[in-house]
Amino acid sequence: MNSTIKNTLELSVSELSDSIKGLIEDNFGYIRVRGEIGRVSTPASGHIYFDLKDNDAVISGIIWKGNVLSLDIKPEEGLEVICVGKVTTYKGQSKYQIIVDKVEPAGVGALMALLEKRKKTLTSEGLFLNDFKQEIPFLPKTIGVITSPSGAVIRDIIHRIEERFPSRIMIWPVRVQGESCPEEVIDAIEGFHLIEQSNMPRPDLIIIARGGGSLEDLWGFNDEGVVRAVFNSKIPIISAIGHETDNTLIDLVSDLRAPTPSAAAEKAVPVRNDILLKLKDIDLRLQSAILRNFKEKSERNKIICMAFPEILKIIKYPQQRMDNINIRIRLSLKSNLNHFSQNLINISRLLKKDRLKKMVESKSDNLESKFHLLFSSFDFFLMGLTSRLSLSSGILAALSHENVLKRGFAIVKDDSLTLVRSSKALKDNQNLRIQFSEGDAIDVSVDKNES
Amino acid sequence: MNKKVEITNDIKKLSFEEALSELEQIVERLERGDIELEDSISIYERGVVLKTHCESKLKTAKMKVDKIITQPDGDFSTEPLDDI
Numbered sequence: 001m002n003s004t005i006k007n008t009l010e011l012s013v014s015e016l017s018d019s020i021k022g023l024i025e026d027n028f029g030y031i032r033v034r035g036e037i038g039r040v041s042t043p044a045s046g047h048i049y050f051d052l053k054d055n056d057a058v059i060s061g062i063i064w065k066g067n068v069l070s071l072d073i074k075p076e077e078g079l080e081v082i083c084v085g086k087v088t089t090y091k092g093q094s095k096y097q098i099i100v101d102k103v104e105p106a107g108v109g110a111l112m113a114l115l116e117k118r119k120k121t122l123t124s125e126g127l128f129l130n131d132f133k134q135e136i137p138f139l140p141k142t143i144g145v146i147t148s149p150s151g152a153v154i155r156d157i158i159h160r161i162e163e164r165f166p167s168r169i170m171i172w173p174v175r176v177q178g179e180s181c182p183e184e185v186i187d188a189i190e191g192f193h194l195i196e197q198s199n200m201p202r203p204d205l206i207i208i209a210r211g212g213g214s215l216e217d218l219w220g221f222n223d224e225g226v227v228r229a230v231f232n233s234k235i236p237i238i239s240a241i242g243h244e245t246d247n248t249l250i251d252l253v254s255d256l257r258a259p260t261p262s263a264a265a266e267k268a269v270p271v272r273n274d275i276l277l278k279l280k281d282i283d284l285r286l287q288s289a290i291l292r293n294f295k296e297k298s299e300r301n302k303i304i305c306m307a308f309p310e311i312l313k314i315i316k317y318p319q320q321r322m323d324n325i326n327i328r329i330r331l332s333l334k335s336n337l338n339h340f341s342q343n344l345i346n347i348s349r350l351l352k353k354d355r356l357k358k359m360v361e362s363k364s365d366n367l368e369s370k371f372h373l374l375f376s377s378f379d380f381f382l383m384g385l386t387s388r389l390s391l392s393s394g395i396l397a398a399l400s401h402e403n404v405l406k407r408g409f410a411i412v413k414d415d416s417l418t419l420v421r422s423s424k425a426l427k428d429n430q431n432l433r434i435q436f437s438e439g440d441a442i443d444v445s446v447d448k449n450e451s
Numbered sequence: 452m453n454k455k456v457e458i459t460n461d462i463k464k465l466s467f468e469e470a471l472s473e474l475e476q477i478v479e480r481l482e483r484g485d486i487e488l489e490d491s492i493s494i495y496e497r498g499v500v501l502k503t504h505c506e507s508k509l510k511t512a513k514m515k516v517d518k519i520i521t522q523p524d525g526d527f528s529t530e531p532l533d534d535i
Contacts, residue, residue: 138468139508149518149532158516166514171532173518191519191527198527276509279471282478283502289481290495297488 017091024096028087033059033098034106037079050075052083052098060097061085067101071179073219075103078117080110104216111215115222119249122224127231128252134236136256136267137204142168143268144203144235146188149173153211153261160265165272170195170203176210181220186229193234205268206233208250209240209261221248230254240264405437413441456503465501467508474501 011019038051038058046065051058061083063071075081085100105111122128143161147153149171161167172188175181185208196202208230210221220226221241230237230253239254240261251257258264397403401411412420413433420432428448435441462470477498480486486494517529 137466138471139466162514166512168513169516170529171516171518187521188519191521195519195527200527200529272509272512275471275505279474279502279505279509282471282474285478285482286474286495286498286502289478289484290491293481293484293486293488293491296484 014091017089017094021089021091025086025088030084030086031098032082032084034080034082035059037075037077037081040075040077048075052081060095061100062097063100063103068179071103072177072216073103073105073111074179074182074223076114079114080106082106108215111219115215115249118222118224119252122227122249122253127227132231134255136236136238139165139270140167140203140205140268142170142201142203142205144170144172144188144192144206145209146172146174146185146192146206147209147261148176151211153209156260156262157207157209157265160262161269164266165269165275167269168201170200175220177213177217177220182223182226185220185223185226189229189233189237203235206235206237207240207258207261207264207268208237208254209258209264210242211261212243212246215246218242218246218248221250223249226250227253238264238267402437405435408437410437411435456500458500458504458507462497462500462504465504467505470501470504470508474498474505477501 033052035052035054038053040048040050042048046068048063048068050061050063052061053059061075063075073079082104083098083100084102084104085098087096087098089096126132145154145157147157153176154171158169161169170192172191174184174188189206189208192203192206208221210218218241221239227249230239230250236255238256238258239248239250240258240263241248241251244259256267258267401409405411411434413435414420414426415431415433417433420426426432426446426448428446430446432444432446433441434444465473477494480494481491481498516532518532520528520530522528
């Protein structure tokens with residue numbers, strides 16, 4: 001054993017290391033290794049160093065700078081991947097490692113798992129809350145578009161904006177897939193915030209857009225750095241990544257999510273013609289409103305003016321009452337007059353009699369002389385009559401009821417002043433008037449029950 | 452109505468949307484009609500200026516597409532994008 005060892009060719013360290021390298025490289029060649037990405041470091045050199053591990057083992061991995069740009073996804077800690085490359089050794093450190101050309105996620109499930117985990121973390125941080133969403137300006141002056149400078153997406157956006165509302169668009173070209181995508185998108189968002197320093201207008205709206213693709217293709221828009229850059233943006237951002245069914249984290253964090261790039265353009269600017277029509281309509285309303293206002297005011301004025309004749313109407317009623325009273329006064333005056341004139345007639349009738357009397361009196365002087373003659377002749381005749389009269393009156397007085405009354409009798413008359421000669425016809429409570437010789441007559445009431 | 456409307460500085464500062472929404476408020480106020488005649492004239496006049504401002508904003512709408520070029524030193528410049 002010892003002699004065998006002694007006889008063995010002596011190798012230098014380098015010779016041995018090269019020999020091991022050769023053995024390993026020849027034996028394994030091009031391989032696919034599945035594992036979870038551990039610690040990743042990206043030094044300034046541009047190469048990516050990372051650990052690929054499973055439960056029991058770790059192998060170092062290197063992606064040379066030249067391959068980094070062609071990676072579909074950026075190696076991220078925790079991601080289950082399949083690395084394609086060559087196993088080799090690093091003789092400087094007695095280390096074996098895998099030089100990786102391609103990194104593929106270990107199935108969609110691996111990406112989904114990472115996505116879910118990240119979504120959960122960022123959600124718990126509150127990055128997706130609606131409270132943080134900024135309002136999209138109604139009419140942005142300048143629209144920044146972060147997307148690939150070639151392809152259908154930018155064309156769709158430009159054409160849609162042009163047909164809706166021609167605007168100033170600034171395109172920030174980025175790779176929309178691959179390892180460098182997140183970094184470029186972050187630079188673009190930050191760049192738009194700083195663009196004023198280069199005497200260019202800062203956009204008041206940013207659209208980040210990308211066409212449809214696989215989860216892997218869209219992976220850059222699930223990047224945590226991108227999500228944070230969008231969250232921190234002071235400029236409102238509309239995102240349109242992939243199709244409506246694609247759910248990337250940038251869509252959750254953006255201020256507005258559009259299902260497609262064209263839809264993003266629609267949400268960015270209104271239709272100019274619609275606004276022109278609206279403005280025309282508003283103008284019309286403005287003109288007619290002010291005219292109507294004038295008209296209403298002048299009509300009110302007119303109504304107020306028309307209210308003045310109304311006042312005549314108001315006094316019409318009292319006037320009517322007054323007219324009425326006037327008529328009645330006249331009528332009553334007339335009737336009063338009639339009354340007085342009747343009196344006058346009556347009086348004048350009396351007056352006529354007086355006049356007649358006067359006439360008679362005036363005539364009587366004339367008559368007197370004749371009357372005197374007549375009187376003297378009558379005198380005798382009268383004397384005769386007088387004596388006859390006194391005789392008769394003596395008899396009359398004896399027969400007069402007054403003398404009878406003086407003797408203590410009384411005259412009983414009923415209501416109609418008819419002499420009551422019998423009590424038979426008298427009714428109960430009937431009034432009777434009793435006339436005594438002296439004093440006024442008195443009224444008594446019949447009370448038949450007592451008799 | 453051919454009189455040229457002078458857009459005052461305070462209105463110039465307004466964004467299109469601000470001007471439009473103020474214009475709409477003015478129209479609504481005027482349409483309600485519960486406004487003094489003199490006030491109605493002054494807000495109408497403001498409405499006309501706002502309308503002119505909005506119109507001019509709409510008329511000046513012009514398509515311009517630039518592409519940002521990032522210089523190696525980190526500075527930016529633009530070039531017209533005409534190959535779309």
